[in-house]
Amino acid sequence: MKRIVTIQDISCVGKCSLTVALPIISAMGVETAIIPTAVLSTHTMFQGFTFRDLTSDIRPIMDHWQKEKLGFDAIYTGYLGSFEQIDLMKELFSRFRGKDTKVIVDPCMADNGKLYPGFTPEFAKAMAGLCGQADIIVPNITEASFMLGVPYVEAGSYDQAYIEDLLKKLAGLGSKQVVLKGIEFKTSRGRIGIASYNAETGEYSWYFHKKMKTSFHGTGDIFASVLTGALVRGLSLEKAYALAGDFVVRSIAETLSHDDHNTYGVDFEAAFPMLLRKLDRELKG
Secondary structure (H helix, E strand, C coil), X not given: CCEEEEEXXXXXXXXXXXXXXXXXXXXXXCEEEEEEEEEEEECCCXXXXXXXXXXXXXXXXXXXXXXCCCCCCEEEECCCCCHHHHHHHHHHHHHHCCCCCEEEECCCCEECCEECCCCCHHHHHHHHHHHCCCCEECCEHHHHHHXXXXXXXXXXXXXXXXXXXXXXXXXXXXXCEEEEEEECCXXXXXXXXXXXEECCCCEXXXXXXXXXXXXXXXXXXXXXXXXHXXXXXXXXXXXXHHHHHHHHHHHHHHHXXXXXXXXXXXXXXXXXXXXXXXXXXXXXX
């Protein structure tokens, strides 16, 4: 069985980070190892949550794994809370990156034109450095803007040429492939897009799906988790991100189908049958 290690925080209640990555990747038929970077009582949408930083545990975990000669088919990082954790991820890449290991970085730090609380432009530069060591990066347009040090442009105010230039500049950070989320043109007509760029071939690809009227916490983590699982199972990048986008849409739809749905995350569990059917169909060709 293939094995992925994902490194991000865990919220005891709340559908984001490890509480979505672990069940989703496992359901896709991949062994899922984890390194929790912090433990929170709930995710940060709630008030008064508890927080325990686990940075000091990361290197001892790596030491033990290296002693046990453990290897991984993919290394996938999500939300990282400090400069020290970014540096530790660079060390982890160096110690556990095999010849065929895929390194995927989701630079979770910003959205809607703003950095998340506690992050700074200097942190965005450090995250850009981590992205430079990845094979695949999965930013949204806000994160891309901060990492590149360019002004954020509102949805609907850019064209295809702008997105293609942004993708090229992101690849210039050092990653082989870039997946950019949350693309909306004036002509999108109720659809939202994903675009990718392959720095080795110079090729772009695009995928647009329905834009849901309501947004939820954690859907970016769900997207990156499905994409990573699909890549390790053998799908192309284009098929992997299309599957991830479709799964997010179905998860939101499942959530909104209930009048009493919770507000802190989507019912991705109810969308698993769709995910596994589509994955199986793609694997069978």
